Amino acid sequence: MSDAMRLYEVWVYLQAEPLFWLTLTIGCYLFADFLYKSSGLFPLLNPVAISVALVSGCLIIFDVEYERYFNGAKFIHFLLGPATVALAIPIYLNWRVVSTERVAILATVFIGSVFAIAITFGISYLLNIDLVTIKSLLPRNVTAPIAMGISELIGGIPSLTAIITIVTGVTGAALGTFVLDLVRIRNMSARGFAFGLTSHGIGTARAMSRDKTAGVFAAVAMGLSGVITALLLPLIFRIISDLL
Amino acid sequence: MLHAIFLIFVLQLAGEFLQKYFALTVPGPVIGLLLMLGLLLFLKPSPGSDSGFGQRVIDTANTLLQHLSLLFVPIGVGVVMHLQLLESQLVKVLGVIIIGTLSTLIFTAFLFQWLRKRGPDE
Numbered sequence: 001m002s003d004a005m006r007l008y009e010v011w012v013y014l015q016a017e018p019l020f021w022l023t024l025t026i027g028c029y030l031f032a033d034f035l036y037k038s039s040g041l042f043p044l045l046n047p048v049a050i051s052v053a054l055v056s057g058c059l060i061i062f063d064v065e066y067e068r069y070f071n072g073a074k075f076i077h078f079l080l081g082p083a084t085v086a087l088a089i090p091i092y093l094n095w096r097v098v099s100t101e102r103v104a105i106l107a108t109v110f111i112g113s114v115f116a117i118a119i120t121f122g123i124s125y126l127l128n129i130d131l132v133t134i135k136s137l138l139p140r141n142v143t144a145p146i147a148m149g150i151s152e153l154i155g156g157i158p159s160l161t162a163i164i165t166i167v168t169g170v171t172g173a174a175l176g177t178f179v180l181d182l183v184r185i186r187n188m189s190a191r192g193f194a195f196g197l198t199s200h201g202i203g204t205a206r207a208m209s210r211d212k213t214a215g216v217f218a219a220v221a222m223g224l225s226g227v228i229t230a231l232l233l234p235l236i237f238r239i240i241s242d243l244l
Numbered sequence: 245m246l247h248a249i250f251l252i253f254v255l256q257l258a259g260e261f262l263q264k265y266f267a268l269t270v271p272g273p274v275i276g277l278l279l280m281l282g283l284l285l286f287l288k289p290s291p292g293s294d295s296g297f298g299q300r301v302i303d304t305a306n307t308l309l310q311h312l313s314l315l316f317v318p319i320g321v322g323v324v325m326h327l328q329l330l331e332s333q334l335v336k337v338l339g340v341i342i343i344g345t346l347s348t349l350i351f352t353a354f355l356f357q358w359l360r361k362r363g364p365d366e
Binding site: 025 | 308
């Protein structure tokens with residue numbers, strides 16, 4: 001048997017195992033994280049975006065199906081749930097700050113969530129996007145599992161919503177810093193809060209990597225806006241569909 | 245560390261249970277977050293002052309959150325591999341996402357800055 005054949009056989013064996021895809025994912029992430037940190041946390045080098053591009057590139061070059069990749073990567077994906085529960089810890093550690101701002105927090109989550117839904121509907125409607133896609137777009141600013149649940153409830157396509165939420169998260173995390181600098185918002189709690197409300201977990205990860213206070217307010221905004229949107233959106237959607 | 249992981253799993257499981265049982269639209273892990281926060285506020289462990297269970301939960305959570313970005317990579321790759329779902333509407337949808345996200349970001353940041361109490365950092 002030739003060396004090439006032997007290598008191919010080993011590859012066929014390895015790519016069927018979770019270990020290979022786990023290693024690839026962590027490797028790409030560590031490289032992306034290194035780039036991000038050595039660039040002084042330059043937002044366009046968002047570690048989620050870079051790692052996703054690297055891993056996807058590998059899958060496309062080697063013609064690997066996503067399902068096979070996910071079979072390994074699901075072990076990392078699984079940790080999203082426990083990590084969400086763990087977000088309670090930074091909130092608790094900063095509870096004194098959070099509770100003194102509770103009026104601002106609750107009011108901003110409520111008004112901000114309604115604003116996010118309204119602007120999404122408004123632009124989609126103006127652009128003549130079809131109704132199923134609009135329904136899939138509406139919950140885009142909250143964390144993917146909540147967004148997918150809402151999407152299903154109002155008649156959108158959950159997998160389309162998953163795509164839209166991730167793109168929303170990366171957009172906010174990668175461009176948010178520039179936009180907030182441009183409008184001269186310097187207060188770290190306000191910046192973090194906006195990141196958490198508009199870009200859920202990916203925005204929260206970005207805020208946490210930059211500033212502790214920003215990270216805490218991002219986590220608070222992400223959790224609360226998820227809950228509020230889950231409760232409000234089905235009601236708002238009923239009003240919108242009555243108007244159409 | 246194992247005790248802390250166990251506590252986190254138990255609370256997530258409790259969250260998933262409540263979500264399914266009452267058919268809530270809020271997902272299990274977010275309910276788990278609220279349960280964990282409630283538990284911490286009730287027990288009030290003080291960080292640093294003791295090397296007990298409270299500190300171990302805090303350390304474990306920090307380890308999990310340190311590389312939060314990594315956890316979004318698998319689903320992010322799925323996004324790239326399934327972009328064809330958007331078909332002809334890709335440009336319009338991207339337009340909605342970019343304009344919607346950035347305008348919401350500015351709106352919320354201004355609103356929060358305006359509503360919050362003036363702290364010593366200004």
